[in-house]
Amino acid sequence: MSVYSVQLLSVATFFGAIFCFAAFCFKSLYAFIALFAIGELLVFATQAPVNYVCLHCVKPSMRPLSMAMSTVSIHIFGDVPSSPLVGVLQDHISNWRVTALILTSVLFLASGIWFIGIFLHSVDRFNEENDLQVSVTDRSNTIPLLGETTQSLINL
Template sequence: MYFDSYRSFKTLIVPIFIDRSESIHNILNQLSRFAKDMKVLLVDKVYVVNVFGYIAYNFVIGAYSYWGPKAGYNIYHMKSADMLFGGVTIVCGILGTISGGFILDRMGATISNAFILLSGATFLGAISCFSAFCLRSLYGFIVLFAVGELLVFATQAPVNYVCLHCVRPSLRPLSMAISTVSIHIFGDVPSSPLVGILQDHINNWRDTALILTSILFLAAGIWFIG
């Protein structure tokens, strides 16, 4: 009786420990593989440069989306600042993204050409947006800012092209995931409160907008290195 109970207990318990041991082993293997894949990404100069440029770019775009209407209302006394900034961003975002992909295809879809398009479009877009905030005329601002946003949104196709094609195919999902997480954690998430702190300090929306926009030149410079 005693031995039968012992055998039954052993039959039930031993597989549980084996399953747990195998689960822990599988988790450790996955973590080890993840660490190795992360190391490959972090030592890849092309990938790192691309993501750093994307972070700087997204820092500006995130703050634009949050503070843009407020800045527009205070600088140009817009009556419908939310509608204006939202409309310009939607239209230019769609047209710019499509145009960026089309231009990259026409140039020849290579990593070097993608970086040329990234740095060139961002630099020209930065000039347009910076100049827009320098103008006193509302209509002049709208035109230049729309051109600037059209140019900076042309980066969407090439930046993702580089993320996908600078790594081996098996790393592409991780490449895109880390890129997406990075641009939010280091880009648009901290940008809004930091710009708010800057505005509280200098108390001038035009100067705040110009300082923020100048970061696009940094993004263009980083992508130029690529």
């Protein structure tokens, strides 16, 4: 696995957090839209490196499972609890600007976690051979599930 993908994750998330955080500090709609659009572009640009890491950290036979677990994890830890947590926080604070700033600051934590990942040892398993590879046979030695042959079905 390339250390550059994790560096890209860390940097893009950090700058995305800066732009999104700055967007909520402005009262001007135009400044908000410009800064928030740049921030969201940077935050969503991290999806490709995340997929790269998911595909390169497992053997080829495990790639579909790796991507599925990544998608399910994103939804379980992101989409599912986010709406109720935003509601609870907004109920306690009663200020949308402060609520948005607090929630956006979580991106700085994410950037820090990606930064730590730069220094972790990793093994690229992208080109490893599959241990459970199916052998090729010339002829099948199994009996068909239906006892009838195709010729007898054609004669009907």
